[in-house]
Amino acid sequence: MVGVRVDGTTRLMGIIGDPISQARTPQAINPIFAGKGADIVCVPLHVPADDLATVWAGLKAMPNLIGFGVTLPHKQIVPQLCDSLDPLAARIGAVNVVRREPDGRFRGYQFDGQGFVRGLIAQGVVLQGRDALMIGAGGAAVAIAFALQQAGIARLVVANRTFDKAEALARAVNEATGTSFATAGAPTPESGQLVVNATSLGLNDSDPLPLDVSMLQAGMTVAEVIAKPEITALLRAAEQRGAAIHSGIHMITGQVSLIADHMIAALG
Structure with missing residues (x-):
């Protein structure tokens, strides 16, 4: 990522999916973070469907992970794992963004x-x-x-x-x-x-x-x-x-x- 500074203070945003090679969010969102002066970097995370619950626990235990995008096949499973849901996500029953809230809880959102x-x-x-x-x-x-x-x-x-x-x-x-x-x-x-x-x-x-x-x-x-x-x-x-x-x-x-x-x- 040319021009993007990454050091020990950088907050991470993941994007989880299985497969993940098709993900275009990192290359689209990282220039926006850089342009706004936000010390955040988005990276793809390959999370097989059978391992989602295990990986979820690991993600939650990482304090510098600010949140993550969610792509197939996880969008309709993630709501069951979130601590809370935005009303739109709850209404739809699918999540495509999870954010760590100030209290450390994972809240699901929907922007698709x-x-x-x-x-x-x-x-x-x-x-x-x-x-x-x-x-x-x-x-x-x-x-x-x-x-x-x-x-x-x-x-x-x-x-x-x-x-x-x-x-x-x-x-x-x-x-x-x-x-x-x-x-x-x-x-x-x-x-x-x-x-x-x-x-x-x-x-x-x-x-x-x-x-x-x-x-x-x-x-x-x-x-x-x-x-x-x-x-x-x-x-x-x-x-x-x-x-x-x-x-x-x-x-x-x-x-x-x-x-x-x-x-x-x-x-x-």
Whole structure:
């Protein structure tokens, strides 16, 4: 990290996941910390799913660890380990940032949905009054569903390999918002929709596509949550079909400044 000073007073921010090689947060957030004069450095931490509880105890025992980001597959397990949850994280049931509070306790927060919507808006993607199809029902998907509802998306269809999980997500959003905004359905895009891949399919070249790309067409916007690679096989196929594309890197850039300020605030 050229230009970043690291010494014995530096506070650490981790980002935990399994795998972790795809993480883009460190390279995005470290320049922000440096630019704000905050003595914090973010580093990736490979935490296998089976070892999460063990690693968690170690993280909590490190006083110079200010907090950490959370990526797949931990987002829906971490709430059970946190000492407390921010109301939004509790509502969504998924955490993507944990911060050590002044009393030493770990509190879970959720920035995925805000970051995703901020990224779309920054790139000029129209949301108000538009229909959307989201593939996936994991931690990031739940946060995005709530954020899309708040951003003015008219109707959301949730498709997932396990249909019951898609139904549960749609029901949770509708009950929390007092609407009939979300429904569970098939991964079948319709004219003009915002199509969101909120699964991990696309991290590896060998992954299958999350939907039948022959149904994609001009007028649709196909958006990813995957930031590395920046252009996934789905986005390449969508572009070839004439659809507008939106890389998952924009979700990172949409939330990283929020997370940086959140961590800096913990310095007191």
